[in-house]
Amino acid sequence: MSVVTPVTDWARPARTRSMRDDLLLATPIVIVVTASGWRLSSPATGFVLAVLGVIATVLVVRDRARRYDRRWLIAAIDAARSDAEDSTDLLFADPAALTPFQRLQRARVAARLAAEPVPELYPARSHRTAVLLWLAAVAALAAIALWPDRTRPGAALSPAHEGVARPGVPALAAQRLTVIPPAYTGLPPRALGTLDARVPAGSRLEWTLAFSPEPIAASLVVLDGAPSRLAQSGATWTTARTADRAFLYRVVAQGGLPAPPLHRIDVISDQPPQVRLTSPTDTLVQMSAGQRSWSLSFEATDDYGVQPVASLHIVVAQGEGENVRFSERTVAVRGTGDARRRIFATTIALAGTGFTEPGDLVAQLTVADARTPAPHRIVGPAVILRRPPASGAESGLEAMTRRTMPAYFSSQRQVIIDAEALLAERPRPAPDRFLARSSSIADDQRLLRMRYGQFMGEEVGGGATNAMPTSDAEEGAPPVADEHAGETPPAAPQFGQEAAIVETYGHTHDESEAATLLDPGTRATLRQALDNMRQSETALQLGDPRRALPFAYKALRFIKQVQQATRIFLARTGSQLPPVDLARRLTGDRSDMAARTLASTAADPVDATPSAIWAALDTGSDTAGLDALSRWLHANAARVPDPLALSAAIDTLRRDPGCAPCRAKLRGTLWSALPRPTPGLTRRPAGDAIGRRYLDALP
Secondary structure: OOOHHHHHHOOHHHHHHHHHHHHHHHHHHHHHHHHHHHHHOOHHHHHHHHHHHHHHHHHHHHHHHOOOOHHHHHHHHHHHOHHHOOOHHHHHOOHHHOOHHHHHHHHHHHHHHHHOOOOOOOOOOOOHHHHHHHHHHHHHHHHHHHOOOOOOOOOOOEEOOOOOOOOOOOEEEEEEEEEEOOHHHOOOOEEEOOOOEEEEOOEEEEEEEEEEOOOOOEEEEEOOOOOEEOEEEOOEEEEEEEEOOOEEEEEEEOOOOOOOOOEEEEEEOOOOOEEEEEEOOOOEEEOOOOOOEEEEEEEEEOOOOEOOEEEEEEEEEEOOHHHOEEEEEEEEEEOEEEOOEEEEEEEEEHHHHOOOOOEEEEEEEEEEEOOOOOOOEEEOOOEEEEEOOOHHHOOHHHHHHOOOOOEEEOOHHHHHHHHHHHHHOOOOOOHHHHHHHHHHHHHHHHHHHHHHHHHHOOOOOOOHHHEEEOOOOOOOOOOOOOOOOOOOOOOOOOOOOHHHHHHHHOOOOOOHHHHOOEOHHHHHHHHHHHHHHHHHHHHHHOOOHHHHHHHHHHHHHHHHHHHOOOOEOOOOOOOOOOOOOHHHOOOOOOOOOOOOOOOOOOOOOOOOHHHHHHHHHOOOOOOOHHHHHHHHHHHOHHHOOOHHHHHHHHHHHHHOOOOHHHHHHHHHHHHOOOOOOOOOOOOOOOOOHHHHHHHHHOO
């Protein structure tokens, strides 16, 4: 029998005792952590903590037991047995690799160890630490047991008042409604003594009810929804539900009152965050000479909290004309401050963005709130850093005028981009906000149309002649060759020289050919572009961007054709004008003139369902329209100021048709949902007898 086997087994007791002592120390810690999670959070949390604690304990205990290996055993035997003569390692060596003297020494050591048992090699530990730890665990468990339950505060039920109690009829005697808001709100759970509540969207509602006497079954009946059965647990009945929308409900016990009171749960929707630019104060900033960085600061606020990291989208547009180049990138910005009001500040190194030529650098911050699982993402205001052209590239009056920041308005391509972005925005904006944004895009289209219309002899107003496109716009003004450069100014007009007076002080608006600088083909193309711009502007003013996009695209294509025109000349006044038909002059014939009156448009049809039902309820006898009113309310809940109040009034009258106050309450609630009448035109008073005779005498 080999001596290696018994010697190797001597380390097993040490490992066993080490694992036992470590488990004795770790067990109270795991128990306290599990109890804390169970009590302060939920049983599921306690179970998860228990599993994690057991796994961690096993891993740590096994790792500590591995210290008692062969090296430790050799050192422990050499220290415990002096007759081993520090030669215990020879017992674990390969005999073939030993010298004769080593084999002799190995045999002597093995004989000595076999003759006399090896003493206990495991170092004894003090149990004082384990005793103190267990005592502390017992005290902690007692404190946890006495700690008030934060998830279900108010252990006692509040008395319920559901009407007059009847002997032997089950009625609600006590109640408690526990509201557990979503974790992202940061709000603590709360217990209510009533069954009506106003809770954040996504909250978990838990009802704890008590009846007297006990019913056979009970349920939570949601109006226009699926009922929830109450589960009996001792003397109480419980159920739970997630409040995703506002609803009305009643507590119904089998064999109880036929029409218990209705209760109301209102839901507070999570609002999207708001983003405000704090630095710089203007959204359009001109880059200064030698500037190497650009500091930005945004403020984001939210009702429950903003995520600590936002994304800053940077777009660099540089170049001129058709050679505009774009580059985009997104960087992360970490906010500071309270979760409900964070400041996102960053500094952009201009050299790292490649912004080296005249153009624009546009920065836009996107933030998200803490709502889970679908957070709101809001894009903040865009701030523009503009690099002006080099000062040496301009001279004379042009260099003097460029020192002042030109008026900024959108190009034709930007009008198309804004219209498409408005159509693609989800969720769709409110009608009034949608119309306001569409009208704003229409104003940009009007300014651009007036900008190009001056080359067709159109009247320009509102300061549009001084407006200049953005540096990233693709449409520039058609080039103009000055034929009169270097000529002497004309002499002052003399009396009787009508042509000279008109040429000097007049400006022709009714003949576009006399005011244009373009050849006939390019002029016709520009006229088509202006016509399509006008159609696009009209559709945008009416709040219909989808109908405006085809005209905007056509205008963009015609503008491109105008830019590619090469023939430019000054038209001589009267050279291309059609001959005047002298036979029609001063005749007063206006038969071919079109009417200037606007066509009447039909108003939207008015839904007469609520008005008819409101009038029928006045009779006090007909309630057949309640079903029709319920269907109308289900389809038009957004048009009613308080749909839950109207639904409750309908249900109350349906259960008690003879209740006159219920009928009056329903009519009063329905009155606020009736459509407003279309205002009509007030006829001008006809006046007295003399005035009427005068009006009748008019042809």
